[in-house]
Amino acid sequence: MTGPAKRDGPGRPAAAVPVPAPRAAEPIRRTRIVLAEVSRRDDRSARTRAELAEQTRVGEALVRGLVRAQLALALRLSLVVLIGLGGLPWLFAIAPAVGRVTVLGVNLPWLLLGVASFPFLITVGWAYVRLAERNEQDFTDLVQRPER
């Protein structure tokens, strides 16, 4: 503990500089105002959270909206797969000529089912992940900044 005390010695002349230094309180006060703003927004966000948790009418409506948005998204993309893949057996059945078409020497049904279906499924899955995460982000924004 003697070390710092010794260093105080040479520093003392500097302490002779006019006193106003501690008075630099204004910036601190400004910081406090910013903090107050954050905490007020937190209050509002907390109120929305409480509404969600306690299942008030507002909270329930919010959750219903999210569930509905996610379900609609999942159903829309299932419809894409239903038409894109589910239509194929029916198409091959009513239009046998489609099965005879060859691309690069391979019959079209083999290419569609054996090769193309997998990238198609992955693309639909990728789109779903993106869109579902966006729905969740919208919900999060709604909860955290209800004034918007």
Next chain:
Amino acid sequence: MGNGFVVPAIVAVTLVTVGIGFYGLRLARTTSDFLVASRAISPTWNAAAIGGEYLSAASFLGVAGLILKYGVDVLWYPVGFAAGYLALLLFVAAPLRRSGAFTLPDFCEVRLGSRRLRKLATVFVIFIGWLYLVPQLQGAGLTLATVAGSPYPVGALLVAVVVTANVALGGMRAITFVQAFQYWLKLTALAVPAIFLALQWQADARPAVAPPDGPAFRTATTVVVEHRATLTLPDGDIREVRPGDRLDFAAGDPVPEVSGTATRATDWLLPDTAGNDDRGLFATYSLILATFLGTMGLPHVLVRFYTNPDGAAARRTTLVVLALVGAFYLLPTIYGVLGRIYTPQLLVTGQTDAVVVLLPGAALGDGLTGRLLAALVAAGAFAAFLSTSSGLLTSVAGVISTDVLGRGSVRGFRLATVLAGGVPAVLALNVSGLDVSQVVGLAFAVAASSFCPLLVLGIWWRGLTDLGAAAGVLVGGGAAIAAVLLTVLGPPLSGWPATLTTQPAAWTVPLAFTVMVAVSMATRRRLPADVGATMLRLHAPETLRL
């Protein structure tokens, strides 16, 4: 077959599986480690593990065999097996993870708060798990018999013992490493020989895959029949053959038409057409429904989702799994197609499931390359049996230890594992006439008619009640189980009754949904009081920290 590399390759896969298991054992310390790998597994590892667990004997051997036998119409198997993960992603992945449920019975209790429904779900998990385990063990027995000439019980028991010991000692943490390793092994074991096979096909001046006169023997072949069939010889003679009959064919002889397979070029090459018979179309749609919706109800698939840290990670993991599984399913088609050229005798013997294992030797000859590749494929097949059985066993044992024995301890889990592994091992030794892909397809149908409606309605519909769920599972799943038992044990059927029982999903799945919704609406008073809070928990992102 005198291939000296096959047995060492199988032994190596088994030893590596056990070795990684023990490496994991050193990390597994608590019950949580055992059951859910302490939730500290990255999405890539987890996705590879899910893929490794999912690609079973049916995928590795069965799909190629079916394509060899039936042609373009059975391409719906691989498409459906992959699309099942899309359905899982769209409707189940994230909410199921957020529910905090570890098994399907857990989900029943979290969502509907009913102990009795939980018990019912337990029964279905065990039934589906065993239905799926038996053909894995059988596939192992048949493969070892084909490539190494061992008696059938050896392969089945070997896999049963290794897997039971590994799961009992290492738990799921070990399994995650083992499964991830086995995904890559399976992919390599099909991809590398496929490249050589394609090159060989080029070098042979690209023989036609479906010549107008039907497939022909490339070399003089003696065929020993293993399944009863009716052959139509090229000169129009019809001949009944029985197991054990020997038939000699010279090089260039056409393959006789075999009853029950698509031997003729156009049947094999072109899809079913409408007009003559609608049963083919019904069976196709039934298969699509079973595979698309059945994946989410398989017990060993769902367990994995709990190892994701949150809902968003569960979604991303599922997407990676979809890509991994999709990449894998490009390969069996190549084996099925080239099998028409190089191993047409399998159409006559009826052992089409062996095409993947036999094709490298048949196409590339007895040289070093051919033998090494044959050993690689055999090793991959064993990885498929080991990994799927491990996953199934973990989930069945988990359910038995928590719901039947009622103990959450590590000892309880070990005891449950021995129980869960013993029963299918005994079954596999006694029932040897089942067709691998067919039984697996039936397991999908049962899952699609019981757990799929329960999960989808439970996650998305507030109106579901415990009575409605139980009624739907009992009626839909029960009908599917009845169809399974009738197919496996009952007398041979023909016409519509046969189609309706071998491919039941197209009527049992809508039945299950209808009953579940109708009974739930009739018992509206039993709606759980906390349904709103549960929906919030299932769907709200974790970042809100509600």
